[in-house]
Amino acid sequence: MKAYNIKRAALCVALGTCLGIMLPTTAMAQNVSGAVAGRATAGDQITVVNAGTGLTRTVTVGVDGSYRLGQLPVGDYRLQLSRDGQTLGEQVAVSVAVGGTTTVNLASGGGVTNLDALQVVGTRVINRVDVYSTETSFNINRQEISRLPVAQDLSAVALMAPGVVGGNSSFGGLSFAGSSVAENAVFINGLNVTDMYTRRGFSTAPFAFFNEFQVKTGGYSVEFGRSTGGVINAVTRSGSNEFKGGVEVTAEPSAGRSSGGDHFHRDGTPHSYGSRDNNSFLKTNVWGSGPIIKDKLFLFAMYEDRNDRGHNTSSDGSTWFKNKSGNGFWGTKLDWNINDNHSLALLAFSDEGDVTNASYAYAWDDNRLGDWGGDSITETGGKNWSATYTGHFGQNFTARAMVGQNNQRAFTNSSLDQACSPVFTDSTYGTRLSKLQGLRAGCHPTGTAVAERDDTRDVARLDFEWQLGDHLLRFGVDRELMTTDQTTRYPGPTALSYTAYVARPGDEVWDGANAYV
Structure with missing residues (x-):
């Protein structure tokens, strides 16, 4: 009985191991690459060449008639079948998509076939059904x-x-x-x-x-x-052997936008105002790419300047807000094909930006701006980078290592933070002295605490892929260290808050002192 239990346990372990390595997922390291796979004559050589960078990969068809070229950078390739050093058939254009496997089945003469051995005539072979993956995904x-x-x-x-x-x-x-x-x-x-x-x-x-x-x-x-x-x-995007560049300007003037509407209650009192709101947008994008060393080192770089300006009124029409935002994005991608089996990719970009919102007192009926009520400035984004190494060791083993950092910032402050302390009011401020109703206590535009937060994510991961005949074994490890640095304080020179209220004659105000008329 004991021997039987040992055999049954060993069988369960074996089945579990087989099922684990037979899972038909095909991408790793967040699927930043793709693959080409299919069937051909055993012993033949399959070669793919990247049309843009000249990157070349070759694999020998296995004894079972299957082949697979994994961890290919996304892009367009030319596939060629060879036998005993001689090319067979015409080159086939193949598109490799992120996270997917493109299936190309080849006949003994090098022509493209399907699993029923029917010849397919065309210059672009893409199997829209990825039979190597069970995930539900959408690519574009x-x-x-x-x-x-x-x-x-x-x-x-x-x-x-x-x-x-x-x-x-x-x-x-x-x-x-x-x-x-x-x-x-x-x-x-x-x-x-x-x-x-x-x-x-x-x-x-x-x-x-x-x-x-x-x-x-x-x-x-x-x-x-x-x-x-x-x-x-x-x-x-990445660079290639061809020098390319472009400039794109996008303008959305306020004159081309439809106007908002004013809304009123049934008794005629205003609910919200929007007919005088407007907004304009201007974006300028400049990019360039090309080889630093042909077939070896490629660069893609981009800079984009974004400006968004406009104004709007509060729902009661008593405050006028002027807003403007700026975002000088920059990003670059450097690809180094050390050789056909080893490559290094460097990515860096910054999405730092800010939005400034200025408030003014406003008389809707007279369409007249009043006193300035201060600015509110919001800062977002951060600098990000990653370095990724990919190595192909033999025809069946691939390793990938990546390190990187993601930074994000959240900081809202006012131009009056240093000068104005927050002043809050209790219920007596308006109910006991009617002439104070509608007035804002203190000079700070928001009166809220100033919070500054910087988030940092440090990433490191190793991924491995091992082709074992009909089976694909994938394993790896990753680590993310997330750090938040946050401070919160009251605005003003003393970093204190105050409360304003109205006392009746005879009420105790502070430490035994009484209010009087």
């Missing part, structure tokens, strides 16, 4: 989305995937298949850029900085930890 590249009438940001891309909806007005964010808006993760070139404090936002970059997007809504693998909702996986 920059060229495809440029032809669609959607907003140019990551959230708009994610909303194109089935099951993704926008969050409610209170929390914002995105909901994947009914999950909360705080259960998602966003990656740029494998670097986790999710807001670590609120979990609702993420570090941003101009839409033109990206090359391809993948939205995972379910069934994704274990390396996408720390998320139970969905994943937005974006890959940035």
Whole structure:
């Protein structure tokens, strides 16, 4: 009986191990690359060449007639079949997408076939059904989305995937298949850029900085930890052997926008004013790419200046707000093909920005500005970087190592912080002295505490992929160290707050002193 139990336990362990290595997931390290796989004649050589950088990878077809070229940078390739040093058939154009496996099956003569041995005639072979993965995902590249009438940001891309909806007005964010808006993760070139404090936002970059997007809504693998909702996986653009550059200017003048409306209650009293609000937007984007060393070292760089200006009134029409924002984004990607088996990629970008909101007293009926009430300045964003090494050791073993850092800042302050202490009021301030009603106590525009927060995420991870015949074994380890540095204080020279109230004659005011008329 004891021997039987030992045999049964050994069988369970063996089955569990086999099932683990037979899982058909095919990407690793946040799926920043793709693969080409299929069937051909055993012993033949399959070679793919990147059309932009000249990167070349070759693999020998296994005895079972299958082959796989993993960890290929996203892009367009030319595939060639060779036998005994002689090329067979014509080159096949293959597109490698982020996180996916493109299937190309080759006949003995080098022609493209399907599993039924029917010849397919064409210059571009893409299997839209990824038979190597069980995850539910949506892929789209920059060229495809440029032809669609959607907003140019990551959230708009994610909303194109089935099951993704926008969050409610209170929390914002995105909901994947009914999950909360705080259960998602966003990656740029494998670097986790999710807001670590609120979990609702993420570090941003101009839409033109990206090359391809993948939205995972379910069934994704274990390396996408720390998320139970969905994943937005974006890959940035890279340089190639061809020098390229461009300038794009986007203008949205206030004259081209529709006007808001004023809303009133049934008795004619105003509910909210909006007819005098306006906003204008100007964006200038400059980018360039090309080889530093042909076939070896490539650079992509971008700078974008964004300016948003406008004004609006408070709902009661008593305050006029002037706002302006600035964001001088910069980003760069450096790719070094050390040789065909080893490569290094460096990414750095900054999404630092600020918004200034100035308030003024305002008389709606006379359309006249009054005294300045101070400025409120909000600072966001931060500098981010990552370094990724990819090595192919033989035909069946691949290793990838990445280190990086994600920084985000949240700081709202006022130009009157140093001069004005916060003054709060109790109920007696307005009820006991009617002439004070509508007046703001103190000179600080908000009267709230000044909070400054800097969040830092340090990332390190190792990923390995080992092809064992028909099976693919993937394993790795990652570590994220998240640090928050936050300070909170009252504005003003003393960092103290005060309360204003109106006392009746005879009331005790402070330490035995009485109020009198």
